[in-house]
Amino acid sequence: QNDGYRTLSLSGHVGFGSLPDQLVKKSIKQGFCFNILCIGETGSGKSTLINSLFNTNFDEPVSTHFLPSVQLRAQTYELQESNVLLKLTIVSTVGFGDQINKEDSCQPIVDYIDAQFEAYLQEELKIKRSLFSYHDTRIHVCLYFISPTGHSLKTLDLLTMKSLDSKVNIIPIIGKADSISKTELQKFKNKIMSELVSNDVQIYQFPTDDETISKINTVMNGHLPFAVVGSTEEVKIGNKMVRARQYPWGIVQVENENHCDFVKLREMLLCTNMEDLREQTHARHYELYRRCRLEEMGFRDIGPENKPVSLQEAYEAKRHEFYLELQRKEKEMKQQFVQRVKEKEAILKEAEQQVQTKFEHRMLMHQEAKLELEKKKKVLEDEIAMFIEKKANAELLQSQASVSTPVVSLKRDKDRK
Amino acid sequence: PIAGPVESKNEAAMSELVPEPRQKPVVPMKPMGINASLLGYIGIDTIIEQMRKKTMKTGFDFNIMVVGQSGLGKSTLVNTLFKSQVSRKSSGWNREEKIPKTVEIKAIGHVIEEGGVKMKLTVIDTPGFGDQINNENCWEPIEKYINEQYEKFLKEEVNIARKKRIPDTRVHCCLYFISPTGHSLRPLDLEFMKHLSKVVNIIPVIAKADTMTLEEKIEFKQRVRKELEVNGIEFYPQKEFDEDLEDKTENDKIRQESMPFAVVGSDKEYQVNGKRVLGRKTPWGIIEVENLTHCEFALLRDFVIRTHLQDLKEVTHNIHYETYRAKRLNDNGGLPPMTVETEENHESNL
Numbered sequence: 001q002n003d004g005y006r007t008l009s010l011s012g013h014v015g016f017g018s019l020p021d022q023l024v025k026k027s028i029k030q031g032f033c034f035n036i037l038c039i040g041e042t043g044s045g046k047s048t049l050i051n052s053l054f055n056t057n058f059d060e061p062v063s064t065h066f067l068p069s070v071q072l073r074a075q076t077y078e079l080q081e082s083n084v085l086l087k088l089t090i091v092s093t094v095g096f097g098d099q100i101n102k103e104d105s106c107q108p109i110v111d112y113i114d115a116q117f118e119a120y121l122q123e124e125l126k127i128k129r130s131l132f133s134y135h136d137t138r139i140h141v142c143l144y145f146i147s148p149t150g151h152s153l154k155t156l157d158l159l160t161m162k163s164l165d166s167k168v169n170i171i172p173i174i175g176k177a178d179s180i181s182k183t184e185l186q187k188f189k190n191k192i193m194s195e196l197v198s199n200d201v202q203i204y205q206f207p208t209d210d211e212t213i214s215k216i217n218t219v220m221n222g223h224l225p226f227a228v229v230g231s232t233e234e235v236k237i238g239n240k241m242v243r244a245r246q247y248p249w250g251i252v253q254v255e256n257e258n259h260c261d262f263v264k265l266r267e268m269l270l271c272t273n274m275e276d277l278r279e280q281t282h283a284r285h286y287e288l289y290r291r292c293r294l295e296e297m298g299f300r301d302i303g304p305e306n307k308p309v310s311l312q313e314a315y316e317a318k319r320h321e322f323y324l325e326l327q328r329k330e331k332e333m334k335q336q337f338v339q340r341v342k343e344k345e346a347i348l349k350e351a352e353q354q355v356q357t358k359f360e361h362r363m364l365m366h367q368e369a370k371l372e373l374e375k376k377k378k379v380l381e382d383e384i385a386m387f388i389e390k391k392a393n394a395e396l397l398q399s400q401a402s403v404s405t406p407v408v409s410l411k412r413d414k415d416r417k
Numbered sequence: 418p419i420a421g422p423v424e425s426k427n428e429a430a431m432s433e434l435v436p437e438p439r440q441k442p443v444v445p446m447k448p449m450g451i452n453a454s455l456l457g458y459i460g461i462d463t464i465i466e467q468m469r470k471k472t473m474k475t476g477f478d479f480n481i482m483v484v485g486q487s488g489l490g491k492s493t494l495v496n497t498l499f500k501s502q503v504s505r506k507s508s509g510w511n512r513e514e515k516i517p518k519t520v521e522i523k524a525i526g527h528v529i530e531e532g533g534v535k536m537k538l539t540v541i542d543t544p545g546f547g548d549q550i551n552n553e554n555c556w557e558p559i560e561k562y563i564n565e566q567y568e569k570f571l572k573e574e575v576n577i578a579r580k581k582r583i584p585d586t587r588v589h590c591c592l593y594f595i596s597p598t599g600h601s602l603r604p605l606d607l608e609f610m611k612h613l614s615k616v617v618n619i620i621p622v623i624a625k626a627d628t629m630t631l632e633e634k635i636e637f638k639q640r641v642r643k644e645l646e647v648n649g650i651e652f653y654p655q656k657e658f659d660e661d662l663e664d665k666t667e668n669d670k671i672r673q674e675s676m677p678f679a680v681v682g683s684d685k686e687y688q689v690n691g692k693r694v695l696g697r698k699t700p701w702g703i704i705e706v707e708n709l710t711h712c713e714f715a716l717l718r719d720f721v722i723r724t725h726l727q728d729l730k731e732v733t734h735n736i737h738y739e740t741y742r743a744k745r746l747n748d749n750g751g752l753p754p755m756t757v758e759t760e761e762n763h764e765s766n767l
Contacts, residue, residue: 007539008527012500012695019477020469023729032464055459086460127746143654149453254460259487271460275467283581294577404429 008255023265032087032113033136035116036167038090039109039160040145041097045175048230049143050090052243054079054253057232058090067095070108073074089137102156106163112168113139117289138286140277141204142168143271145175146225150184152191161201167285169204169277171269172196177227177260179247192225205293206268207276220268226261228252471721476535478585479726480495480524480566483540484559484609484619485548485594487516489624493680494592495540497695497706498718502525502684503540512520517545520558524586535681541588547605556609561616563588567741587738589722589729590653594624595641595677599633602644610650616737618653618729620721621645626712627697627704634679641677652676656726658732682705 038046042065051057058077074091091112096105116138123134144161146153161170172192174180180188196203205223206217231254235244241256254262269277298318483491483504490557492504503525526539541562546555566587573583591613595606610619614740621630629637645652654672683706684695696708706714721729 005526005528008501008503010529010531014498014500014529014531015718016479016529016726017534018723019534019536019726020472020723023472024465025467025732026727028465029470034461053459081459081542084464086461086464124724127743131738132731137449189663210474212470247729267739271463272467274461275471279471291577299577306496311589327753 007035023249028083028085030132030231034278035089035137035139035335036094037089037113037142039096040093040175044096044145044147045228045230046092046143048232049145049173049228049262050230051232052090052230052262052271053249054088058194063094065095065098067171068266069099070096070101070105071093072112085136085241089140097156103333105156106160108162109160110167112351114289114299117167117286118293119284121290121293139168140274140281140343142170144170144172148176148179148188148227149172150188151182152188153195154377158195158199158201161196162199163200164184164369166288169200169280169285171204171265172225173265174225176229178229180227189225189227193402205278213272214217216272217268219297220264223261223264226265226268228262229260230263230301230337251252423509433657445573473533475582476537476679478522478537478539479730480541480558480586480588480590482543482563482588482591483594484543484546484591485624486596490682491592491594491597491624493684494594494680494714496684497682497714498722499538500531500711501527501529503529503538504542505556513748516548520545520555522558522562525757539586544709552605555605556612558614559609560613563613564741567738568745570738571742571745578638587733588617589733592621593621595621596624596677597625597628597637599629599637599641601752607644607648607650610645611648611653614650616741618732618737619650620653620717621677622717623677623679625681627681629679638677638679640682642673652664653729653733655731658736673718675713678713678720680714680717681712682714 024304036050037052040046042063047058047062056079058075071094072091073094074089079086079088093109094365099105120134120138120262123129123131134164146157147323155278161172164170174185174188174192177185185276205220206213208214208221229245229252231243231245233244233246234241235251235253237245237251237253245252245254257263273376358404426692481495485491486590495504496549498516521544522541523544524539524541526537529536529538540590542561543559546559549555570583570587570662572586573580577614592612593606595602602652610621623637623641626634651657654664655669656672661662681697683695683697683704685696685698687698687703688694689696689703689705689719693707694703697704705711
């Protein structure tokens with residue numbers, strides 16, 4: 001444990017016992033993040049449970065059964081208790097288990113969880129990064145709501161949990177547990193746990209390595225899955241108002257440990273193991289994701305000659321490759337562009353030529369027409385001249401004739417004029 | 418504050434019209450800052466206790482470097498700080514040993530425990546600093562050592578399969594010992610601090626402060642502060658890293674009044690007024706190390722250990738290390754890892 005370092009004893013009070021307090025003080029200043037994913041069929045009691053857990057009313061609209069595919073709805077809240085500021089994100093599935101064909105039900109959930117890991121990984125790989133002020137959206141715990149059929153797990157449940165168990169801490173929950181009687185409940189729980197074990201589904205185990213909490217955690221591990229009841233209504237019991245569901249045959253109290261495991265869930269989730277859930281997400285699930293992703297991208301820790309390869313070398317080689325590819329593409333595009341411009345230019349030139357020829361042709365026609373018209377004009381002018389001459393001659397003849405019979409012809413001339 | 422659900426409802430309507438083969442994963446929007454008020458106690462504030470327990474279990478690392486000329490009392494001071502023989506003075510060093518011809522870096526680690534908190538403390542000594550005739554560039558081996566620790570950490574961080582807890586050998590704090598000349602800082606002091614304040618947290622201390630009277634001490638401190646400011650040397654706690662007003666006021670007071678701490682160290686105990694105290698016995702009286710009217714050792718101790726230890730580590734990790742990392746990843750796109758042997762290679766990378 002000491003890695004070969006000698007242990008020295010102190011001869012007086014030094015004061016570094018305050019280190020955890022210094023660390024805590026800093027964490028309080030930064031605030032905490034906690035992200036819960038609720039998976040369950042529509043109407044399994046997800047929203048009500050969350051409202052009950054956090055003793056508040058997160059306004060979430062009720063959803064329909066008729067969505068074509070599973071979606072995820074995320075909402076972030078800021079809660080404060082004494083000096084602790086918690087950024088709580090609740091992600092719920094919408095439309096889970098509603099479709100006739102449920103083959104694609106798990107994929108959106110897996111994609112969502114991976115997307116959060118990916119976002120963190122991208123930040124971590126950045127050159128200029130700010131991890132200490134990063135808003136962590138990775139899912140810390142997944143509450144899986146099992147329908148209170150009383151028999152066993154559904155195929156969808158097994159399939160979904162199996163696809164998620166290496167990515168997120170799963171805590172299975174039986175929702176709306178007030179529809180199962182006590183005797184049926186224990187049988188149901190046993191069946192569920194044995195099915196999980198036989199299908200090798202790795203659910204979250206409350207940690208038992210710290211002596212102060214190992215006892216209670218072991219006990220709680222035995223109570224899984226938690227059978228919970230949630231309620232947004234309060235009923236008066238004695239002289240207190242408690243969260244409860246009122247039936248004609250009695251009142252189911254949410255916080256009564258004889259009625260359901262709600263208190264156990266709250267205790268385990270928030271009061272005892274919240275930090276461990278966060279740590280497991282970061283140290284185990286995220287590291288696994290990161291490793292797989294980097295290997296997928298082609299990075300290795302050991303090179304072909306079994307010599308350690310630095311991530312930087314591989315990263316740089318890839319970056320160089322990518323850059324060359326980019327350059328090549330750019331060159332190609334440039335060439336294409338030049339080609340296209342040339343083609344277009346040729347087309348335009350040709351069109352220009354055509355227009356030019358048409359113009360010249362028209363000009364020629366115009367000239368010819370003009371000449372024609374001039375000719376015609378000349379002919380007409382000649383005719384007019386001839387006519388005027390004729391008229392002049394006729395008038396002369398007429399005036400000579402009219403001298404002999406002046407009165408009558410004058411009159412006639414006048415009329416004629 | 419219901420923008421979130423409404424948007425996805427529209428998305429749902431859209432997808433009914435244009436069915437997508439696979440739904441795009443929804444990334445939560447930036448925190449809405451919806452302040453939900455709690456109608457009763459839940460217990461989320463217990464996370465503080467949970468966190469404290471976890472950190473106590475994993476323990477802490479702390480690496481402190483001491484730099485200064487021989488005979489300024491570096492080893493004694495560190496031993497006094499940690500109330501145990503953590504410095505090389507005790508690990509077989511003896512006063513007749515020759516001063517090394519070049520600056521050596523000697524790191525010695527011990528595990529100490531107090532109040533259930535386990536700390537792996539490493540003291541890095543730098544014998545030979547400033548002791549040669551020609552001290553040009555004598556800070557280079559020190560800078561190299563500091564960068565090597567960053568490099569070591571970076572290599573581990575960058576592995577595909579990483580260790581659960583990367584061993585931290587980075588220097589969190591560098592105590593620089595100023596000679597109590599009473600006049601001003603020496604050129605070597607300025608050169609060292611100018612170069613190193615950019616890569617590590619430097620806390621300047623005035624050594625062997627029992628050679629100055631109170632007035633001389635105040636004047637000297639003022640002059641040193643002025644010189645540091647004029648030369649643009651940012652010692653810890655750096656102004657630019659003050660997180661909020663509370664930090665700023667607290668740190669301003671320390672920066673402008675208390676620092677540099679004028680200290681005296683001792684590992685011998687004497688009886689004063691019926692109490693056993695650490696001190697130095699002189700013909701004219703006993704100098705009590707932990708007496709604030711005699712010297713500022715207690716201020717230094719409280720500052721480094723009791724209030725700012727975690728902050729020293731965080732500034733090292735979040736700022737100095739990140740600066741090194743960014744530079745390393747930008748420089749020639751991160752060529753093959755720096756080799757320890759070739760000095761020239763090292764210089765070009767820096």
